[in-house]
Amino acid sequence: MTEPHPETEPHPETETPASDAVAKAAALVESLAWLRSLRGRIVVVKFGGNAMVDDALKHDFAADMVYLREVGVLPVVVHGGGPQISAALAARGIPSEFRGGLRVTTAAAIGVVRDVLAGAVGPELASLIAAAGGSAQPVSGETDGLFVGTRRGTIVDGEEVDLGFVGDVTAVNPAVVRAILEAGQIPVVSSIAPDADGQALNVNADSAAASLAVALGAEKLVILTDVAGLYRDWPDRASLVSAIDATDLTALLPTLESGMIPKMTACLEAVDGGVPVATIIDGRIPHSVLLEAFAPSGTTVVPTPEKS
Ligand SMILES: Nc1ncnc2c1ncn2[C@@H]1O[C@H](COP(=O)(O)OP(=O)(O)O)[C@@H](O)[C@H]1O
Ligand SMILES: CC(=O)N[C@@H](CCC(=O)OP(=O)(O)O)C(=O)O
Numbered sequence: 001m002t003e004p005h006p007e008t009e010p011h012p013e014t015e016t017p018a019s020d021a022v023a024k025a026a027a028l029v030e031s032l033a034w035l036r037s038l039r040g041r042i043v044v045v046k047f048g049g050n051a052m053v054d055d056a057l058k059h060d061f062a063a064d065m066v067y068l069r070e071v072g073v074l075p076v077v078v079h080g081g082g083p084q085i086s087a088a089l090a091a092r093g094i095p096s097e098f099r100g101g102l103r104v105t106t107a108a109a110i111g112v113v114r115d116v117l118a119g120a121v122g123p124e125l126a127s128l129i130a131a132a133g134g135s136a137q138p139v140s141g142e143t144d145g146l147f148v149g150t151r152r153g154t155i156v157d158g159e160e161v162d163l164g165f166v167g168d169v170t171a172v173n174p175a176v177v178r179a180i181l182e183a184g185q186i187p188v189v190s191s192i193a194p195d196a197d198g199q200a201l202n203v204n205a206d207s208a209a210a211s212l213a214v215a216l217g218a219e220k221l222v223i224l225t226d227v228a229g230l231y232r233d234w235p236d237r238a239s240l241v242s243a244i245d246a247t248d249l250t251a252l253l254p255t256l257e258s259g260m261i262p263k264m265t266a267c268l269e270a271v272d273g274g275v276p277v278a279t280i281i282d283g284r285i286p287h288s289v290l291l292e293a294f295a296p297s298g299t300t301v302v303p304t305p306e307k308s
Contacts, residue, residue: 031293043075044076044078044213046206047080057284058128060287062132074181077187079189080121080205081205094106103166106164129186134186136186137185137188139190140189141193146174147191147194148170148171148172152167189208204262207262218275220277221267221277223263224282225280230280234256244302249264277302279292279296279298
């Protein structure tokens with residue numbers, strides 16, 4: 001009797017692969033079209049909501065960014081930090097309130113906002129990406145002219161409200177972000193923008209992500225949040241919007257509340273500025289960014305189709 005050849009004899013345990021292994025292989029094959037469409041393209045990802053304050057979700061997010069970069073997509077992260085800023089202000093006894101989804105930022109608060117975003121949250125996220133096997137570079141909007149901001153207020157119930165040191169990004173010089181991408185790294189951007197006099201302004205991170213996506217000519221803007229997406233008739237859970245075009249969203253914007261106002265305004269700005277698609281996804285789900293790539297979820301905003 002001849003001895004079985006170790007390299008050609010089937011291993012008894014691998015003769016019938018488990019069905020979950022087959023499903024994994026199928027998912028990899030399925031991801032090919034998506035990979036091809038995004039390879040070499042910039043995807044701006046706004047990291048925020050629950051995913052920012054849950055350690056396991058933070059690690060999953062960092063791993064997703066590393067994965068994207070390894071397969072040739074160019075992720076650029078813009079991070080939020082609302083809960084961390086609120087905690088730091090409270091610890092210092094500095095009052096803080098939101099109007100129209102934006103934080104009223106006093107002279108006492110702006111330094112804390114900058115310390116939390118650019119001094120703590122951004123560097124921590126960059127370290128997590130490094131721990132997940134990637135390479136990331138924290139960069140504040142104040143670095144090398146990345147952002148220039150202009151002060152803004154807001155309208156609440158028809159009344160103009162002064163928000164203090166809060167701004168919109170009105171100019172972007174993405175050279176520093178491009179240099180980080182070219183060095184093979186993942187930029188992690190904090191949403192602080194100096195005005196023309198060098199005064200730091202607090203910019204909502206969704207809004208900063210949209211401005212950056214437009215300036216970089218990104219292929220996609222992805223915004224993580226802590227709901228399943230945009231609800232047309234919040235809080236009616238049956239009213240989740242899976243896709244909406246810019247015209248329809250413009251009409252819906254005045255009916256939105258709180259944090260959804262800057263978020264959906266950001267999506268609109270992105271697609272109006274030439275980004276082909278902006279998506280709000282549920283960051284409470286582990287690996288939400290990768291999952292969205294395989295199986296679209298949340299709310300997708302697209303430009304208004306041209307009439308033929
Ligand atoms: N139409 C709506 N659809 C979805 N969420 C809404 C809507 N209107 C208000 N919200 C609220 O907005 C929140 C998201 O905004 P925010 O808390 O600022 O998000 P994040 O922390 O992810 O930046 C949701 O958790 C929800 O409570
Ligand atoms: C003007 C304004 O509201 N700025 C935000 C900046 C951080 C942010 O946008 O964080 P999230 O994405 O976690 O909400 C703030 O002070 O909370």
